Amino acid sequence: MHVTSSNLPMKPFETPGFDGNPSWEHPPEENEALLHSIINNIPGAIYRCTYQGNWKIAFISKGIEQLSGYPVSHFFHHSSDRFKTLVHPEDQEIAQQIVEAALLSQQPYRLEYRIIKAEGTISWVREIGQGTCDRQGNLCGLDGILSPLDKVDSRTLDPTSPELSPEIAPKLTILEQINEGFLNLNSQGQVIYINPQGENLLQTSRQTLCQPRETPELPPELAQFFADLQTALSGPNPRPVEACYPYRETWLEVRAHPYDAGILVFLSDITSRKQVLNSLRQRENLYRTFVKNFPNGVILLFDRDLRHTLAEGRDLEAIDLAKTDVEGKTLQEAFPSDICQTLEPLYREVLAGETRVTELTFGSRIYLTQILPIKNEAGEVLGGMVMTQNMTECKLAESENGRLIASLQKSEAKTRAMASLLSEAEKLAHVGCWEFEIATNRIICSDEVYRMLGLDVNEASPTYPEYLQKIHPEDRETAAQVIERAIEAGESYQVEQRIVQSDGSIRYISANGEPIFNEAGEVVKVLGSLLDITDRHLSQQALIQSEAQLELRAKELEETLHELQRTQTQLIQTERMSGLGQMVAGIAHEVNNPVGFIYGNIVHATSYIEDLVDLVNLYQKHYPEPDPEILEQIEEIDLEFLFEDLPRLLRSMKVGAERIREIVRSLRNFSRLDEADNKQVNLHEGIDSTLLILQHHLKDESPNPNSDHNITVIKEYGDLPRVHCYPSELNQVFLNIITNAIDVLKPQEPPRQITIRTEAVIREQTSVKQPSPDWIIIRIIDNGPGMTAEIQQRMFDPFFTTKPVGMGTGLGLSISYQIIVEQHKGRLTCSSEVGKGTELIIELPVHQDYEEPALFE
Numbered sequence: 001m002h003v004t005s006s007n008l009p010m011k012p013f014e015t016p017g018f019d020g021n022p023s024w025e026h027p028p029e030e031n032e033a034l035l036h037s038i039i040n041n042i043p044g045a046i047y048r049c050t051y052q053g054n055w056k057i058a059f060i061s062k063g064i065e066q067l068s069g070y071p072v073s074h075f076f077h078h079s080s081d082r083f084k085t086l087v088h089p090e091d092q093e094i095a096q097q098i099v100e101a102a103l104l105s106q107q108p109y110r111l112e113y114r115i116i117k118a119e120g121t122i123s124w125v126r127e128i129g130q131g132t133c134d135r136q137g138n139l140c141g142l143d144g145i146l147s148p149l150d151k152v153d154s155r156t157l158d159p160t161s162p163e164l165s166p167e168i169a170p171k172l173t174i175l176e177q178i179n180e181g182f183l184n185l186n187s188q189g190q191v192i193y194i195n196p197q198g199e200n201l202l203q204t205s206r207q208t209l210c211q212p213r214e215t216p217e218l219p220p221e222l223a224q225f226f227a228d229l230q231t232a233l234s235g236p237n238p239r240p241v242e243a244c245y246p247y248r249e250t251w252l253e254v255r256a257h258p259y260d261a262g263i264l265v266f267l268s269d270i271t272s273r274k275q276v277l278n279s280l281r282q283r284e285n286l287y288r289t290f291v292k293n294f295p296n297g298v299i300l301l302f303d304r305d306l307r308h309t310l311a312e313g314r315d316l317e318a319i320d321l322a323k324t325d326v327e328g329k330t331l332q333e334a335f336p337s338d339i340c341q342t343l344e345p346l347y348r349e350v351l352a353g354e355t356r357v358t359e360l361t362f363g364s365r366i367y368l369t370q371i372l373p374i375k376n377e378a379g380e381v382l383g384g385m386v387m388t389q390n391m392t393e394c395k396l397a398e399s400e401n402g403r404l405i406a407s408l409q410k411s412e413a414k415t416r417a418m419a420s421l422l423s424e425a426e427k428l429a430h431v432g433c434w435e436f437e438i439a440t441n442r443i444i445c446s447d448e449v450y451r452m453l454g455l456d457v458n459e460a461s462p463t464y465p466e467y468l469q470k471i472h473p474e475d476r477e478t479a480a481q482v483i484e485r486a487i488e489a490g491e492s493y494q495v496e497q498r499i500v501q502s503d504g505s506i507r508y509i510s511a512n513g514e515p516i517f518n519e520a521g522e523v524v525k526v527l528g529s530l531l532d533i534t535d536r537h538l539s540q541q542a543l544i545q546s547e548a549q550l551e552l553r554a555k556e557l558e559e560t561l562h563e564l565q566r567t568q569t570q571l572i573q574t575e576r577m578s579g580l581g582q583m584v585a586g587i588a589h590e591v592n593n594p595v596g597f598i599y600g601n602i603v604h605a606t607s608y609i610e611d612l613v614d615l616v617n618l619y620q621k622h623y624p625e626p627d628p629e630i631l632e633q634i635e636e637i638d639l640e641f642l643f644e645d646l647p648r649l650l651r652s653m654k655v656g657a658e659r660i661r662e663i664v665r666s667l668r669n670f671s672r673l674d675e676a677d678n679k680q681v682n683l684h685e686g687i688d689s690t691l692l693i694l695q696h697h698l699k700d701e702s703p704n705p706n707s708d709h710n711i712t713v714i715k716e717y718g719d720l721p722r723v724h725c726y727p728s729e730l731n732q733v734f735l736n737i738i739t740n741a742i743d744v745l746k747p748q749e750p751p752r753q754i755t756i757r758t759e760a761v762i763r764e765q766t767s768v769k770q771p772s773p774d775w776i777i778i779r780i781i782d783n784g785p786g787m788t789a790e791i792q793q794r795m796f797d798p799f800f801t802t803k804p805v806g807m808g809t810g811l812g813l814s815i816s817y818q819i820i821v822e823q824h825k826g827r828l829t830c831s832s833e834v835g836k837g838t839e840l841i842i843e844l845p846v847h848q849d850y851e852e853p854a855l856f857e
Contacts, residue, residue: 044147069118088114181267300386454501472498736812
C-alpha cells in the first residue's frame with residue numbers, strides 16, 4: 001500500500017514455465033461464503049487498493065485489527081495514506097521505492113518493515129503484493145497480504161558492486177533489502193549482479209558468478225540452472241518466464257524477464273510451500289482412496305443451490321445411477337420426483353444447520369441416509385453431505401459397511417477445509433481411515449480411529465505391533481494374517497474384528513485394507529478404513545436371540561399341537577371304544593341270562609325225558625297189546641325214532657348252549673370293562689376273543705356255500721407267560737391290526753391268510769440259575785400286496801389312511817402305537833415290501849411298573 005504515483009502504465013504478460021507451458025491452472029470459482037471463510041482464516045490481512053484519481057483502500061480483511069490494533073473501519077474506503085502513517089518513519093522511503101520498482105517491472109514484490117501499532121508498540125510485518133492492470137495495460141489496482149514477523153535480519157550493501165544496467169543501478173539499495181533473490185544478466189548471459197538473498201538461494205557467492213565469462217567454473221547444479229534458463233528464454237521473441245525449479249535440496253520460484261540489455265531474474269524459496277503441497281496431496285490421495293472405496297453406499301455433496309458437486313460410492317451402479325447423472329445436477333435433475341419430494345425439505349433443513357436421518361428405497365434396496373451440514377470454521381453452512389448405507393441386509397438380519405467419500409480440491413485451502421469436514425463426518429458416521437507405512441512400521445490414523453482404539457489423539461501414532469495389541473486376542477492372528485497377505489500378495493481385504501479399549505470395553509469393527517504399490521510394483525503402504533459396527537453387531541445378536549426364542553416358541557407350539565392331536569385322537573378312540581365296550585358288554589349280559597336259563601334247565605329236561613322214556617318202556621313191557629288208537633298214534637309219531645333222536649337232540653341243545661356261553665365269555669373277555677387296571681393276563685385269550693368277534697369278517701360274503709374264499713387264520717402260538725398289561729387296550733390293538741389285515745385281503749384273490757405267531761424271549765437275564773423270558777413278541781402277518789416305504793414312514797401318524805373316503809379314520813394304528821410304545825413301554829414296528837405282504841411286530845415286556853393310568857379307562 002506504499003503507492004504515490006498517479007499513473008504507472010503496465011503491460012499484461014503471460015507466465016509460462018521453463019517448457020513454455022502455463023505453470024498452473026486457475027482454481028475453480030469459489031462461492032462467496034467459502035471465500036470469506038478462507039480470507040478470515042489466513043493469518044494477517046489481505047487488502048485491495050484501487051485507483052480512481054487517488055489511491056483508496058477498497059477492501060481489507062479483519063486480520064488488520066490484530067495486526068495494527070485499529071478497526072477495519074479505520075482503513076476501509078479511506079486513502080492508502082491511512083496505512084502509510086503506521087509505517088515506521090525510517091522504513092517509509094525504502095518501502096515505497098521497493099513497491100514502485102515492482103510495479104514498474106510488473107512483478108510481485110516482497111518486503112519487510114516496521115509498523116507502529118495503535119497502542120504504540122513496534123512490530124515487524126512482511127508485505128507481499130502485485131499490481132493489477134486493465135486491458136490497455138494501465139495500472140488500476142494493487143492486491144497484497146500483510147503477515148506478522150518475529151524479527152527481520154539486517155543486511156548491509158556491498159559498496160563494490162559490478163556495473164549494473166541503468167534501470168537497475170538506481171534501485172540497488174532496494175534490491176539489497178528485498179527478501180527475494182535477484183540476478184541481472186547482460187546480453188551475453190553473464191551475471192553482472194546478484195543480491196545477498198540470491199547468493200543464499202543459489203548457495204554461491206557474488207565473486208563466483210560475477211567474473212569474466214571465459215573463466216568461471218560453476219558447480220554442475222548451478223551450470224544446469226543457467227543452461228535451462230537460457231533455453232527457456234531462447235528464440236527470436238523471448239517472453240517472460242515464471243516457473244518452479246528444483247535446485248539441489250530446495251525448490252525455487254523463478255521469474256525471468258528479458259529486456260534489451262539482458263535478463264532480470266527474481267528467485268524465491270518455495271521449498272516449505274512445496275512440502276506442504278506434497279503433504280496435502282498425499283492426504284488428498286488418502287482421502288480420495290477412502291471416499292472412492294466407501295463400502296455399501298453412496299456419498300453426495302451439494303451446495304446451497306441444491307446442486308450436487310460430488311457423487312461417489314460403490315452403490316451408484318446398483319441404483320442405476322452414474323456420476324455424470326448426479327454431479328453438476330440439481331436435486332430435481334438427478335433424482336425421480338418421489339425421491340425429490342423426500343429429500344428437498346431435508347436438504348433445506350440441513351442448509352439451515354440441522355442434521356437429518358431418513359430411509360430411502362431404490363428398487364429392492366433400502367438405504368439409511370444421513371444428511372449433514374458442511375460448515376467452515378466460522379460455523380457458516382457451505383453446503384451439505386449425503387451419506388447412504390445399504391441397510392437391506394440389516395432390515396433382514398442387519399449387515400452394513402461404510403466408507404466415507406469426499407472430494408478434495410488441489411489447492412491447499414480447499415484440501416484443509418475438506419479434511420476438516422471429513423474428520424467431522426468420520427466422527428458422525430463412526431468411520432475412520434488409516435495408513436500403514438511399511439518402511440517405518442507406523443500407522444497414521446484419523447481422529448476417529450484414535451477414538452475407536454481408545455487412544456488419545458494427542459499421542460504419537462501407534463506402531464503396527466501396538467495396533468495389533470489393541471485387537472482382541474481371539475481375532476489378533478486373523479488380523480495379522482490378512483495384513484501380511486495384503487503386503488506379500490497385494491490383496492485387498494475386509495474382515496470383522498474386536499477392539500479392546502483401555503477401559504476393557506469391546507468394540508466391533510469392520511476393517512478394510514488396500515495395498516499401495518510403488519513404480520516397481522512393490523507394496524509400500526496399506527491404506528484402509530475402520531467402521532464401528534458395534535451397534536449393528538448388538539442388533540444382530542438381539543435378532544439371533546429373538547429368532548432363537550421364536551424358534552423355541554414355535555417348537556413349543558408344535559409340541560402343543562401334537563399333544564392336542566394326540567388328545568383328540570385319544571378322545572375319539574376313547575369314545576369309540578367306550579361305546580363298543582358298552583355295546584359288547586350289554587349284548588353279553590342280555591344273552592347270558594336266557595342262555596343261563598336254557599343251559600340250567602337242559603339237565604332237568606334230560607332227566608325228565610329219560611324218566612318218561614323208562615315209563616313208556618315199562619308200560620310196553622307189561623301191556624304188549626295196546627289199544628288200536630294207541631298203536632295208530634305210535635306209528636304216526638314214529639315212537640322208536642323219537643326215542644333214538646331225542647337224546648341226540650338234548651345233547652345238541654346242550655352243546656349249543658355251551659357255545660353261546662363261550663361266546664358271551666369271549667365278549668366279556670374282549671371288553672373287560674371290569675378289568676381296567678393292569679394285571680397279569682394270557683394274551684392268547686385276548687387274541688382268540690378278537691378273532692371270535694371278527695369271525696364273520698373272515699368268512700366269504702359270496703352266497704356260494706362251497707366257496708373257498710374265506711380268510712384263513714393260522715395260529716402259531718408259543719409258550720407265553722402271563723403278561724402285566726392293560727388287557728382291554730391290548731385287545732383294541734389286536735382288533736385294529738387284524739381288521740386292517742382283513743380289509744387288505746378282502747379284494748385279493750385266494751389264497752388269503754393271516755398268520756399270528758407268538759414267542760417269548762430273554763433279553764436281560766436277571767437270574768443265572770433260572771432264566772425266564774422277559775419279553776414277548778407277537779407277529780401278525782398277512783400275504784397282502786404290501787406297502788411302499790413312503791406309506792410305512794407315515795402309517796403311525798394320526799388321521800393318515802390309505803383306505804377310501806368313509807372307510808377309515810386313520811386312527812387305528814396311531815392309537816395302537818401309543819398303547820404299545822407309550823403306555824406299555826414296548827415297540828410296534830412294521831416290515832413290508834410291495835408284493836410280499838406285511839408283518840406287524842408287537843414287542844412287550846413281561847414285567848413293568850405302571851406309574852400312570854391306562855390311556856382309556
